Amino acid sequence: MGLKAKLRLSNPWTQNFISGIILSLTVGIYLAILGLGAGGAQPSSAHVTTTAYATLYAVFTVTGFFGGSVMNTVGPRWTMALGASGYSVFVGGLWYFDISGHPWFALLGGVILGISAGLLWTVAGYIQFAYAEEKYKGSYIAWQLFLLSVGCAVGALVVFCITKDVTTLSGVPTSVYITFIVIMASAVLVSLVCILPSAKIVREDGTRLAHFTASDFRTEIQGCLVLLKDIRVMLLIVPMAATEMSSALIPTLTAHAFNLRTRSLSALINWTIQIPSTLLFGLVLDNKKYARRVRGAMGLSISCVIVLVGWGLALGFQIKYDIKRDITSPGWDWTSKPYIEYIFVVLFTGIAYAIDQMMVMWVMSALSNEPKLLARYGGFFKGMLSAGLAIAFGQEAGGVSYL
Incomplete structure (x- = not known):
């Protein structure tokens, strides 16, 4: 495929790339803050921020389910x-809470983002599922998550550069919140200018997507309910819910045990390791040397090993250093011996975060090629993922x- 043809705005690959850019500008920055623990605020503020996250994901569960509609x-x-x-809006709420101590805006922001995030992820999932040809589905998923990881890493790098000399248990400065709000707001403009209607998408061979027409909302609600009768989708609910549950515990452990600059470094490592992980795992899922079933078994085996190692290391670290929420924070720095061990927790849970959801999305994308159904799949996947996060942050x- 020539560069000019690939960059054509109506090209499916270009639309997927733009979708990844939008994710990096929004979700990427959001996750960079999430990775700091306590929403970037002081560790003592963790209760309010985790309540906001729990509210966000509870609402997201519902809007994700109906996002395809x-x-x-x-x-x-x-x-x-x-x-x-x-x-x-959500980051603005965290900022307001950090400077004023009043939680209402942060909690309201959680509700608003819970509604909007379901819509954003539905479109992203629809584009990666429905726009890709069968042989490219793994790479479409990988490119979106790669760009998302780049956004996370850049956001974490910004925080790290600003806080690298802060050795106290403090929150991030105001300049971080303002920078992130401006970046996130720019994604709305990119969406309006660059995301095209599905009817205008043309593949390299001149073919268009399967015929797509807008539905009435009642038909779409009925279509969503039909998903609950598909045993294949029902069997995937637990894998969907489990893919990002580490987002609640690992950043919270980091915020509890380490000072601000070490939290920033951990977030940077977490998101940076995901950049090569997504691309390499995409190559496994799209390896033409093997049949699709073999590729699926390979991907699932790799994912299982990484997930188990990551959680095993997290468990071992808590037990060894007796990390408990009711014990005063040790306030470790990155120069402390325990952090050398904790780096491996960050690395393996970061890789697992990236490839585990890739595995589930790849399986779902293989269930159908019908655009409207894939839109519902995308929304349902993020809805169930959010249900898992709502449980995880609800526990927090x-x-x-922690144990």
Whole structure:
């Protein structure tokens, strides 16, 4: 494929790339803050921020389930723009809470982002599922997550550069919040200018996507309920819910045990390791030397090993150093011996975060090639993923022991 043809705005690959850019500008920056623990605020603020996250993901569970219905009704451009709009509001709420101590805006921001994030991820999932030819589905997923990881790493790098000399248990400065809000707001403009209606998407061979027309909302709601009758989708609910649950515990452990600059370094390592992980895992899932079933078994085996090692290391670290929420923070720095061991927790849980959800999305994308159904799949996947996160952050907000 020539460079000019690939960069054509109506090219499916270009639309997938733009979708990844939008994710990097919104979700990437959001996750960079999440990776710091306590929403970037002081560790003592963790209860309010985890409550905001729990609220966010509880709402996201519902909007994710029905996100495909919205997209099938109003189209990908407006759905993506609406989805991108909530991220700057949420970070603004965290900022307001950090400087004022009043939690209402942070909690309201969690509700607003819970609504919009379901829409954003539905479009992203729809584009990677429906726009890719069968042989490229793994690489489409990989490119989106690669760009998302780049956004996370850049956001974490910004925080690290600003906080590299801060050795106290403090929160990030105001300049970080302002920078991130501006970046996130720019994603709305990118969505409106660059995301095209599905009818305008043309593949390299001149073919268009399967015929796509807007549906009425009642039809779409019925279509979502039909998903609950598909045993293949039901069997994937637990894998969907489990893929990002480490997002609640690992950053919280980091915020509890380490000072600000070490939290920043951990977030940077976590997101940077995901950049090569997504691309390499995409090569496994799209390796033409092997049949699809063999590639799936290979990918699942790799994912299982990485996940088990990551959680095993996290468990061992907590037991060895007796990390408990009711014990005063040791306030370790990156020069402390325990951090050398903790780096491996960050590395393996970071890799698992990236490839585990890739595995689930790859399986889901193989279930159908029908655009409207794939839009519902995308929304349902993120809805169930958010249900898992709502449980995980709900445990945090409820004060369940780390162990």
